[in-house]
Amino acid sequence: MANTIHIDIVSAEGEVYTGEATMVFAPAIGGEIGIAPRHAPLLTAMKPGEVRVQTAGGEELLFWVGGGGIEVQPHKVTILADTAARAKDLDEASALAAKQKAEEALRDRVGAIEVAEAQAALANAAAQLRAIEKLRHLRKGG
Numbered sequence: 001m002a003n004t005i006h007i008d009i010v011s012a013e014g015e016v017y018t019g020e021a022t023m024v025f026a027p028a029i030g031g032e033i034g035i036a037p038r039h040a041p042l043l044t045a046m047k048p049g050e051v052r053v054q055t056a057g058g059e060e061l062l063f064w065v066g067g068g069g070i071e072v073q074p075h076k077v078t079i080l081a082d083t084a085a086r087a088k089d090l091d092e093a094s095a096l097a098a099k100q101k102a103e104e105a106l107r108d109r110v111g112a113i114e115v116a117e118a119q120a121a122l123a124n125a126a127a128q129l130r131a132i133e134k135l136r137h138l139r140k141g142g
Contacts, residue, residue, distance in 0.1 A: 004056050005037040007077040009063055011084040016063060017053070024077050025052040026070050027127075035072055042072040048127035050134065051079060062086070064131040066124050099125035 004020040024035040027049030033042075051063040066083035102122035 003037055005035065005039070005075060005077055007053055007079070009051065009065075009079045009081065009084055011065075011068070011081045013083070016081070016084045016086065017061070019053070020056055021053045021077075022056055023052075023054040026077075026079065027051070027065070028070065033070075035077055038074045039072050039077075041074070042070070044070055046070055046079070046081070048124045050127065050131040051084075062131055062134060064128050066127075099129065 009017040053061040065081040068081035071078045
């Protein structure tokens with residue numbers, strides 16, 4: 001299909017999604033990128049955040065990634081995520097607990113490594129909560 005691009009989202013746990021898309025949005029280190037069919041080749045790191053996949057049927061699928069890398073070829077996108085999940089499978093209570101734990105760790109700053117770990121955990125939790133909120137908003141009809 002000339003008007004779609006194949007996408008694979010995989011993590012250490014296994015394949016999260018594979019299919020055809022008309023557009024893919026991903027949280028690259030430098031900011032969100034949009035990928036359409038026949039996109040120029042690209043290889044970049046991703047930060048924690050949401051990946052949005054617009055299918056040929058007009059559906060928008062949301063995924064949460066905890067960072068990783070993305071490879072773009074003209075007819076294929078491969079997302080190699082550190083961790084990944086469908087947004088609908090995220091647990092809000094767990095994400096809130098992780099956010100609170102990371103905030104407490106930042107308040108108790110012991111050393112540079114602990115601060116960096118707490119900041120990374122906080123970024124992950126915040127990205128999960130944003131994905132949950134966006135999915136909640138979409139379910140209500142936009």
